Amino acid sequence: MQKLLDLISEEMKKAFAAAGYDGELGKVTLSNRPDLCEYQCNGAMAGAKQYHKAPLMIAQEVAKKLADSEVFGEVSAVAPGFLNLKLKESFVKAYLDEMRKSEKFGLTMPVNPKKIIIDYGGPNVAKPLHVGHLRSAIIGESVKRICRYAGHEVIGDIHLGDWGLQMGLIMTELKKRQPELVYFDDSYEGEYPQEAPFTIGELEEIYPAASAKSKEDEGYKAEAMEATFKFQNGVRGYWALGKQIIRVSIPDLKKNYANLNVEFDLWKGESDVRDLIPPMVEAMKQGGFAYESEGALVVDVKEETDTKEMPPCMILKSDGASLYNTTDLATIKDRMEQYHPDQLIYLADKRQELHFEQVFRCAKKTGLVNTDTELTYIGFGTMNGKDGKPFKTRDGGVMRLENLIREINEEMIRKIHENAEEKGYQADETQAEETARIVGLAAIKYGDLSNQAAKDYIFDMDRFTSFEGDTGPYILYTIVRIKSILAKYEEQGGKLTDIVIREATSVSEKSLMLELTKCNAVVEAACEETAPHKICAYIYDLANAFNHFYHETKILTEEDTQKKAGWIALLAMTKDVLETCIDLLGFSAPERM
Ligand code: ARG
Numbered sequence: 001m002q003k004l005l006d007l008i009s010e011e012m013k014k015a016f017a018a019a020g021y022d023g024e025l026g027k028v029t030l031s032n033r034p035d036l037c038e039y040q041c042n043g044a045m046a047g048a049k050q051y052h053k054a055p056l057m058i059a060q061e062v063a064k065k066l067a068d069s070e071v072f073g074e075v076s077a078v079a080p081g082f083l084n085l086k087l088k089e090s091f092v093k094a095y096l097d098e099m100r101k102s103e104k105f106g107l108t109m110p111v112n113p114k115k116i117i118i119d120y121g122g123p124n125v126a127k128p129l130h131v132g133h134l135r136s137a138i139i140g141e142s143v144k145r146i147c148r149y150a151g152h153e154v155i156g157d158i159h160l161g162d163w164g165l166q167m168g169l170i171m172t173e174l175k176k177r178q179p180e181l182v183y184f185d186d187s188y189e190g191e192y193p194q195e196a197p198f199t200i201g202e203l204e205e206i207y208p209a210a211s212a213k214s215k216e217d218e219g220y221k222a223e224a225m226e227a228t229f230k231f232q233n234g235v236r237g238y239w240a241l242g243k244q245i246i247r248v249s250i251p252d253l254k255k256n257y258a259n260l261n262v263e264f265d266l267w268k269g270e271s272d273v274r275d276l277i278p279p280m281v282e283a284m285k286q287g288g289f290a291y292e293s294e295g296a297l298v299v300d301v302k303e304e305t306d307t308k309e310m311p312p313c314m315i316l317k318s319d320g321a322s323l324y325n326t327t328d329l330a331t332i333k334d335r336m337e338q339y340h341p342d343q344l345i346y347l348a349d350k351r352q353e354l355h356f357e358q359v360f361r362c363a364k365k366t367g368l369v370n371t372d373t374e375l376t377y378i379g380f381g382t383m384n385g386k387d388g389k390p391f392k393t394r395d396g397g398v399m400r401l402e403n404l405i406r407e408i409n410e411e412m413i414r415k416i417h418e419n420a421e422e423k424g425y426q427a428d429e430t431q432a433e434e435t436a437r438i439v440g441l442a443a444i445k446y447g448d449l450s451n452q453a454a455k456d457y458i459f460d461m462d463r464f465t466s467f468e469g470d471t472g473p474y475i476l477y478t479i480v481r482i483k484s485i486l487a488k489y490e491e492q493g494g495k496l497t498d499i500v501i502r503e504a505t506s507v508s509e510k511s512l513m514l515e516l517t518k519c520n521a522v523v524e525a526a527c528e529e530t531a532p533h534k535i536c537a538y539i540y541d542l543a544n545a546f547n548h549f550y551h552e553t554k555i556l557t558e559e560d561t562q563k564k565a566g567w568i569a570l571l572a573m574t575k576d577v578l579e580t581c582i583d584l585l586g587f588s589a590p591e592r593m
Contacts, residue, residue, distance in 0.1 A: 001098060001106030003521040005029070005039075008071055008087070012041050015065040021047050021058060028085065037074070037084035038514060044081040055081025089503040092513050096501050099520070100573060105580070107520040109151040114374075116154045117335050118144050120347035121257070121264060124161035125249040126170055126207050129256055129401040131391050131459075132349065135380045138448045140347040141262045141586045142532040143378070149584055150527035155339060158253075160269030162246050163327050166207060168228030171241055172220065173210035174198070175227075183237035192237070196244040200252045203245065229321055234274060242271060256401065261441060261586050273330035277322055280330050280368075281315055289366045290315055301361035313358040328359045332368050343374035345530065350379030350454055378530060381456035383448070391459050408444055411465050412436035412473075416593060419467065435590045439473050440465070442587040446472030449585055450536035470540050475582060478543040479589040481550070482575040488556055489568050501573065502566030508549040512570065515545040519577050523584070532585060539581045546574050 002010075005028060012026035025043030032040065044059035051058065059077035066075045074086035099106045120140020123133050140156065148154045174197065175184050181197055182188045198206065214221040230238040246269060257263065281297065284290035289299045295318030302310045313325055335341060346356060356377040363369045385391045393399045413436040420427035447464035451457040467473045486496060504510035515538075522538040525531070555571070558564040582588060 001102050001108065001520065003108075003524070004095060004517045005521065007095070008039065008085075011066075011069060011071040012043070012062075012083075015062045015069075016043060016047075018065045019058070019061040021051065021062070026062075031084070033084075037076075037086055039085040039087070041083040041085065042081075044077070044083065048081065059083050087514070089510065092510065092517065093501055093503045095517050096513060096570075096573065099517070100501070104149065104523075105519045105577060107150065107523055114147075114152045114342040115340065116147055116152050116343045116345060117339060117341045118147075118154060118156050118345045118347070119159045119331075120144070120156065120345075121158040121262070122161055122348060123158070123253055124164065124166055125246050125253075125269070126203050127161075127166055128204060129253070131383055131399045131401060131404055134260075134401055134404070134444075135349075135383060135448060135453075136347045137257065137260055137262045138445050138586065139378065139380055139453050139532065141260075142445075142449055142535075142584060143345065143347070143530050145584045145586060146523065146527050146532060146535070147530075149580075150523060152527075155266060155341070156264045157266040157268055157335075158257075158264040159331065160246065160249075160253075160267070160271075162242070163232065163270035163322075164324075165224060165228050166211075167231050167242050167245060168224040168226070169210035169214055170203065170206055170245055171227040171231065171238060172224040173206050173213070174241070175223075181241075183241040185237065188237065192240040196248045198244075198248065200248050203248055229319070231271075232274070232322060246271065259405065259441075260401075261588075268331075268334075270327035270331070273327055273334050276330040276333055277326055280333055281326075284315060284366050287366060289362075294318070299362045299366065301358050301365065303361070310357070310361075311354075313362040315362075324355065325359055325362070328355075329363060329368060332359075332363045336369055336373070341373070343376060344369075345376045345378065347378050347380065350381055353377065353379050376530065378453055380453040381451075384456055384458050386458060386460060388458065405440065405444070408440040408461065408465065409433075409436045411461055412440040412443065415465055415467065415473075419593070431592075435593050438588060438590045439476055439593055442472030442476050442582070442589075444472075445585055445587050446475065446536060449532045450540075452531070452533050470536075472587065473593075475539055475543050475578065476589045477593060478546055479575060479578050479582075480591070480593050482546070482571050482578075483589075483591065485550075485555060485571060486568065486575070489564075492556070494565065494568060496568065496572060499565040499569040499572075501569045502563065505563075506549075506552065508545070508552045509567075509570070512542075512545040512549045512574065515542045516570075516573060516577060519581075523581075526584075535581050535584055539578055542574065542578060542581075546571075 009026060009028040012028050013023035016026040017023040025047045026041060027043060028039050028041045030039060031037045044055040044062065047058050048055040056077060056079055059081045063075045063077045063083060066072050071088060071091050072085050073088040076084045078084055118140055120136045121133065122136055123129050144154050144156045174181065178197060182192060214224050227238060231242045250267060281290065284299060290297050293312065296314050297316040298312035298314050300312045314323060315326055316322055332344065335344065360375040369375065383391050391399050413432050416432045416435055417427050443464040450470060464471060465473060467477050490496065504513055518538065522534055526534040553567065555564065555567050579589060
C-alpha cells in the first residue's frame with residue numbers, strides 16, 4: 001500500500017499540474033508548525049524562481065485547484081508562499097481502514113528481497129558476558145527483526161569469539177591443574193573423551209585466574225600463546241580441548257541470550273573457519289594481493305581518496321599466527337559460499353571501525369565478495385555510567401550482564417509495588433517478579449535503542465525504569481492501559497470484532513489517527529537505514545498521542561454505542577501497532593503492571 005505522504009503528495013502534484021506548474025513541485029511533508037497545520041508543501045517557493053512569479057500567487061492558484069479535494073480538508077496559502085494543509089477526516093479514516101485490512105499495516109514488500117546475514121553478539125567463549133556485548137545483542141536482534149518484518153531473508157549469526165588468547169589461557173591453566181589429561185599427551189592417538197574435563201562454573205573461575213597469572217608471569221603468558229597457536233593450528237589434543245571449551249560455553253550463552261529475548265540462527269564461531277584459512281591465504285598470495293612486510297603477510301587496502309591513514313590489512317603475523325582480520329575474512333568466504341548473501345551486516349563497538357574498514361576493503365579487493373555485495377558495519381557507542389565513563393560495577397570492576405539485569409529487575413519490582421500502593425492494592429509477589437522481568441528488559445532495551453547506535457549513552461537506572469517519559473516502561477504502561485480498556489469493554493458486553501474506526505470528532509482523536517497512518521513508512525525507513533531508534537521515536541509519539549486522547553475522552557462511559565465502538569477499534573489498532581513495534585525492538589508487554 002502507498003505510504004500516506006506519497007499518496008497525499010500525488011494529490012498535490014496533480015493540483016500543481018492542473019494550475020499549469022511542474023507537478024514535481026507538489027511534494028508534501030510533515031508540518032513544521034503542528035499548531036497551524038498537519039502537513040505542508042513548500043513547492044510554490046521553489047517554483048517562484050522557475051516561473052518568475054510570486055510564490056504566494058502560485059500557492060493561491062494551487063490551493064484553488066484543491067477546493068474539492070477528497071484528500072485535503074483545509075488548504076491555505078500563506079505568506080510568503082507556504083501551503084498549509086489539513087487532511088479530510090474521511091480520508092484519514094479510509095486510510096486506516098485500508099491499513100487494517102492490509103498485512104503489516106500496509107508495509108510494501110520489496111520487489112527483490114535481499115538475503116542478509118547479521119553478525120552480532122560476538123561473545124567470547126569462557127569469558128562472562130559483559131555490558132559491552134549487550135549493545136551488540138540488543139541492536140543486532142532488533143535490526144534482524146526489522147529487516148525480516150520488512151520482507152528480507154535474514155540469518156542471524158552469533159559469531160563466537162573462540163580463536164583468541166583466552167583459549168590458550170584456559171588450556172594453560174588446565175594443564176597446570178590437571179597435567180595428566182590426555183589432551184596434553186602428544187603421543188595419544190585415541191579418541192578424546194566425550195565429557196569435558198570441567199563444568200561451566202569451573203571454566204568461569206579458570207579464565208580470570210589464568211588471565212591474572214599471565215599478567216604477572218611472562219613465562220605463563222608465553223605458554224598461553226603457545227597453546228593458542230597449537231589450538232589455531234589444529235594440534236589434535238588442543239583442538240579437541242578447544243572444542244570442549246566451546247561446547248561447555250554454548251548452553252550457558254544460550255540461556256543468557258534467551259533471558260534477553262535474543263536468538264541466533266547460527267551458532268558458528270571464529271574457529272569454524274580454520275580450514276578455510278590456509279587456502280584463502282594461498283589464494284591471496286597467488287592473486288598478487290598478499291605480500292610480506294616485516295615478516296608479516298599483508299594486503300594493501302589504501303585508496304587514493306583516503307584522507308585518513310589506512311594501514312595494510314594484516315593477514316598473518318610474522319610467527320604465522322592468524323589474527324582477528326584473518327578469521328573475519330575467512331568467515332566472509334564461508335558465508336558467501338554457504339549462503340550467497342546480498343548483504344552482510346556487522347554489529348560491533350565503534351572503536352572497531354578501522355578493523356572493519358580494512359576487512360571490507362580486503363574482501364572486495366581479493367574477490368571474497370561480489371562487487372555488489374553490501375558490507376555494512378554498524379559501530380555502536382559505549383554505554384556509560386552516570387559519571388560519563390564506561391559502565392562499571394560499584395567497586396569499579398567490569399559489570400557482568402547478569403548483574404546488570406538483576407539490578408534492573410530489583411528496581412522494577414520496587415517500582416511495581418510502589419505503583420500498586422499508589423493505586424491502593426497490594427501486588428502479588430510472584431506476579432511482580434514476572435512483570436519486573438518483562439518490564440526490566442524493556443527498560444534496558446528501549447534505553448539503548450532509543451539512541452542512535454553510534455552515540456554513547458548514559459545508563460541511568462532511574463530514568464530507564466521510570467513509567468513516565470521516553471522510556472520502555474512508559475510504552476508498556478500505555479499498552480497495558482489499552483489492554484485494560486479493551487477488557488472492560490468486553491466485560492460490558494462489547495465485541496472487539498466487526499468494529500470500525502470512525503471519522504475523528506476531536507483534535508486529539510485525529511492526532512492519534514494521523515500517528516497511526518505513519519506506521520508503515522516508519523518501519524520501512526528503520527529497515528532501510530538500519531535504525532531501530534526511528535521505531536522508538538515513533539512509538540513514543542504514538543503513545544503520547546494515545547494518552548492525550550485518553551485523558552480527553554470518556555471512552556467507556558460514552559452512551560453513543562457506535563461512537564464508543566469506533567473508539568475501541570481505534571484503541572485496538574493502536575495496541576496492535578505498539579505491540580508490533582515493540583516486538584521489532586525485541587521486547588514484549590505484560591498483562592498488567
Ligand atoms: N568477539 C568480538 C569482541 O568481543 C566481537 C566480534 C564482532 N564481530 C566480528 N565479526 N568481528 O570484541
